[in-house]
Amino acid sequence: MDSRPGGTPESRQWPWLLSNSGVLTVAVSVGVLGIVSLLAMFLIAAGATASERAKLQIDAIKFGLGFFAAAGAAAALLLAIRRQQVTEDAHNLDLRRQFHSENDAAERQLTDLYTKAVEQLGSTVPAVRLGGLYALERVAENSPEQQQTVANVLCAYLRMPFTLPGPARAEERWRESYEELQVRLAAQRMITSHVAVAEPDSPRFWRDIDLDLTGAVLVRWRLRNGRIGHASFAGATFVENADFTATRFRLGATFSSAKFGGGATFEGTLFGGDARFRGVSFEGVTSFSNAEFGQLALFQGAKFGRVVRFDRSRFGGAAVFRGVTFEGAAHFPGCEFLGPARLERATFAVSANFEECRFESNTQFDAMTARLLSFNDTVFAQPTRFKLASFEQTARFDRTTFAADADFTGCTFRHAAFFREASFERDADFRQARFARVAAYRRARFGGHADFNNAVFNGGVRFDGATLIGDIDLASATLTYPAALDDLTVTPRTDRADKWPAGWHLVTSGGAARVEPL
Numbered sequence: 001m002d003s004r005p006g007g008t009p010e011s012r013q014w015p016w017l018l019s020n021s022g023v024l025t026v027a028v029s030v031g032v033l034g035i036v037s038l039l040a041m042f043l044i045a046a047g048a049t050a051s052e053r054a055k056l057q058i059d060a061i062k063f064g065l066g067f068f069a070a071a072g073a074a075a076a077l078l079l080a081i082r083r084q085q086v087t088e089d090a091h092n093l094d095l096r097r098q099f100h101s102e103n104d105a106a107e108r109q110l111t112d113l114y115t116k117a118v119e120q121l122g123s124t125v126p127a128v129r130l131g132g133l134y135a136l137e138r139v140a141e142n143s144p145e146q147q148q149t150v151a152n153v154l155c156a157y158l159r160m161p162f163t164l165p166g167p168a169r170a171e172e173r174w175r176e177s178y179e180e181l182q183v184r185l186a187a188q189r190m191i192t193s194h195v196a197v198a199e200p201d202s203p204r205f206w207r208d209i210d211l212d213l214t215g216a217v218l219v220r221w222r223l224r225n226g227r228i229g230h231a232s233f234a235g236a237t238f239v240e241n242a243d244f245t246a247t248r249f250r251l252g253a254t255f256s257s258a259k260f261g262g263g264a265t266f267e268g269t270l271f272g273g274d275a276r277f278r279g280v281s282f283e284g285v286t287s288f289s290n291a292e293f294g295q296l297a298l299f300q301g302a303k304f305g306r307v308v309r310f311d312r313s314r315f316g317g318a319a320v321f322r323g324v325t326f327e328g329a330a331h332f333p334g335c336e337f338l339g340p341a342r343l344e345r346a347t348f349a350v351s352a353n354f355e356e357c358r359f360e361s362n363t364q365f366d367a368m369t370a371r372l373l374s375f376n377d378t379v380f381a382q383p384t385r386f387k388l389a390s391f392e393q394t395a396r397f398d399r400t401t402f403a404a405d406a407d408f409t410g411c412t413f414r415h416a417a418f419f420r421e422a423s424f425e426r427d428a429d430f431r432q433a434r435f436a437r438v439a440a441y442r443r444a445r446f447g448g449h450a451d452f453n454n455a456v457f458n459g460g461v462r463f464d465g466a467t468l469i470g471d472i473d474l475a476s477a478t479l480t481y482p483a484a485l486d487d488l489t490v491t492p493r494t495d496r497a498d499k500w501p502a503g504w505h506l507v508t509s510g511g512a513a514r515v516e517p518l
Contacts, residue, residue: 126179147206475499
């Protein structure tokens with residue numbers, strides 16, 4: 001809303017009634033009405049008796065004169081109203097002139113303050129640079145429309161090259177570096193304190209500010225409950241721990257090629273747009289627990305040096321972990337993947353926990369390498385692929401639901417593989433898979449075609465208590481140890497096309513079917 005005083009006389013749109021023609025028209029109209037009334041009353045008096053005629057003529061004259069007086073009074077009233085409005089317009093014009101003068105003075109003062117603050121940031125004296133920072137903060141608080149501009153200047157300052165103070169530096173250089181570090185820490189605190197939600201209606205809160213800290217060196221970065229439009233930390237270096245707990249990036253954030261030298265916390269963080277972590281290096285413990293990714297979550301080529309947690313996180317778009325290296329334990333329990341999940345060529349060097357997850361779209365773990373791995377109680381709603389994946393230690397898929405095709409073609413299981421009570425609603429493809437230890441499908445359910453063509457079971461395979469609804473192909477599988485098939489429940493059909501390993505055959509009797517040794 002415009003807070004300036006009202007319009008000028010030049011801009012006044014006068015009502016027609018107050019114009020010269022309007023005033024004249026009113027006066028003439030009232031006068032004409034008086035003349036007409038006078039003539040009418042004279043005509044009435046002419047028809048009266050002689051004794052009444054004189055009295056009626058006098059009344060007619062008085063009545064007519066009253067109309068002429070009324071016409072003059074109406075004209076005078078309208079002119080007085082117009083004169084008052086002219087006076088008010090002149091007063092408003094003075095107010096507008098005063099407003100513009102004050103506003104121009106305030107803008108000049110703000111411009112001078114901003115210019116001097118920016119000049120101070122270029123000083124060689126740390127105290128002067130600090131003064132420039134606080135002057136910029138004052139500019140943002142006194143003029144909310146300048147908050148983004150001030151944030152841009154602070155970010156630009158933090159993007160300037162900087163070398164941390166270290167023991168190997170000369171004393172003078174070390175002091176200069178240390179003093180500059182204090183200035184930069186003040187700039188960081190200034191940004192993080194103003195974009196965090198404490199009092200949303202306070203002038204100290206900078207709403208939906210965009211941050212561009214590309215390539216910046218950030219030390220002990222702490223931003224909790226921040227509210228940001230879009231942020232770029234691409235190529236940034238985070239020294240010591242970095243904290244983004246419960247921060248909301250309304251338009252997303254970019255961290256591509258950033259380096260986190262300490263721990264990184266993104267617990268409860270919301271990425272409204274794309275979250276880009278391509279090629280990021282996390283050297284410390286990392287947590288994305290309860291994070292929400294509204295669109296693309298891109299971690300391709302990232303490296304997690306220690307434990308990372310994505311517990312109960314929600315991926316609304318594609319989740320891309322292609323080629324990611326997890327050098328510590330990776331925790332994804334209770335995650336929800338609404339878009340495609342891509343983990344091809346991912347490496348889980350210690351363990352990976354995907355228990356109780358939901359994958360609502362296509363999922364690919366092709367050529368993945370993992371040690372301890374668990375998908376217990378997980379649901380795959382769409383086709384899932386583990387082609388050529390390598391499971392170095394125990395792989396657990398107990399009670400896992402594959403609602404669509406499950407493809408384990410060419411997988412290598414170097415330790416025990418557990419699919420106990422797993423449900424394969426559609427086709428299950430284990431062609432050319434190699435099992436070094438036991439493969440347990442106890443009480444599993446195969447709703448579609450189960451293909452074990454050329455699979456190698458060096459540690460034995462157990463199907464005891466499993467239910468076979470679709471066909472199964474085990475004829476060309478290599479069974480080093482005897483297979484447990486006699487407790488397999490087979491749904492009888494006249495069109496069954498099962499292929500059993502040597503020494504076993506299907507016996508149908510009395511409407512029931514079971515596998516028995518020859």
